Amino acid sequence: MATTLSLLRLPILSQKQPHHSHSHSHSRSKLSCSTKLLNVPKESNIPQKLFQETIHHLTSAALPLTTVTLPFFLDTKDALAVNGEFGILEGRSFALIHPIVMGSLFLYTLWAGYLGWQWRRVRTIQNEITELKKQVTPTPVTPEGTPVEAAPSPVETKIQQLTEERKELLKGSYRDRHFNAGSLLLGFGVFEAIGGGVNTWFRTGKLFPGPHLFAGAAITVLWAAAAALVPAMQKGNETARNLHIALNALNVLLFIWQIPTGIDIVFKVFEFTKWP
Numbered sequence: 001m002a003t004t005l006s007l008l009r010l011p012i013l014s015q016k017q018p019h020h021s022h023s024h025s026h027s028r029s030k031l032s033c034s035t036k037l038l039n040v041p042k043e044s045n046i047p048q049k050l051f052q053e054t055i056h057h058l059t060s061a062a063l064p065l066t067t068v069t070l071p072f073f074l075d076t077k078d079a080l081a082v083n084g085e086f087g088i089l090e091g092r093s094f095a096l097i098h099p100i101v102m103g104s105l106f107l108y109t110l111w112a113g114y115l116g117w118q119w120r121r122v123r124t125i126q127n128e129i130t131e132l133k134k135q136v137t138p139t140p141v142t143p144e145g146t147p148v149e150a151a152p153s154p155v156e157t158k159i160q161q162l163t164e165e166r167k168e169l170l171k172g173s174y175r176d177r178h179f180n181a182g183s184l185l186l187g188f189g190v191f192e193a194i195g196g197g198v199n200t201w202f203r204t205g206k207l208f209p210g211p212h213l214f215a216g217a218a219i220t221v222l223w224a225a226a227a228a229l230v231p232a233m234q235k236g237n238e239t240a241r242n243l244h245i246a247l248n249a250l251n252v253l254l255f256i257w258q259i260p261t262g263i264d265i266v267f268k269v270f271e272f273t274k275w276p
Contacts, residue, residue, distance in 0.1 A: 098196035112181035119174035212261035
């Protein structure tokens with residue numbers, strides 16, 4: 001409002017218009033005649049002074065009001081990194097969700113890898129037991145057919161140890177736990193990987209192509225590719241299992257490599273945004 005009133009006082013607006021119509025000139029001549037008849041001074045400034053005084057009072061009242069309210073608008077703008085178009089979505093609170101979630105998912109990735117390794121151990125132990133049983137020599141018997149009692153061979157002792165270990169591993173239900181952990185990791189990982197880019201766009205109005213963005217995209221693709229191998233793995237395809245492990249190992253390496261760039265971005269969030 002103060003700006004509008006100030007514009008009214010600009011010299012360019014107070015100048016006379018360069019072009020007048022014929023009817024306007026005619027009206028001025030009539031007004032001049034009426035002024036003479038009424039004996040009103042020709043150079044009367046009463047309407048102009050009244051207008052200027054009104055403008056002055058309105059401006060005096062509007063400027064203090066603008067001065068008081070302006071900091072509130074400026075504070076809101078500072079709290080939102082772009083122009084406040086998306087409200088709290090541009091603030092620091094939402095910006096910190098991505099690093100917190102992705103940091104948690106990194107630890108969860110290691111946990112899911114441990115569960116998968118334990119389930120693999122269950123399968124490989126059984127293969128070891130099968131191979132060791134082929135090395136066991138037949139138990140000697142007497143001529144009457146009675147088995148000769150003898151101390152267990154080292155191979156038999158190893159078989160017994162592996163059998164006990166496998167029983168303990170089976171109690172951990174690692175197969176189901178690894179499958180559930182992988183499903184959660186895929187769902188939340190893809191969601192937050194996309195959400196991180198969207199939040200950056202909310203705050204800045206653009207994305208920043210670079211190592212962090214490209215590594216995050218690669219991690220998301222690796223999650224999907226590793227999950228796509230599960231049906232073949234369930235059918236016993238050993239190649240699919242090995243490829244699944246290789247993709248997830250690469251995923252972990254990219255995750256570790258991405259941490260320093262993610263920390264740099266967090267520092268920038270604290271530098272250029274405010275609560276909330």
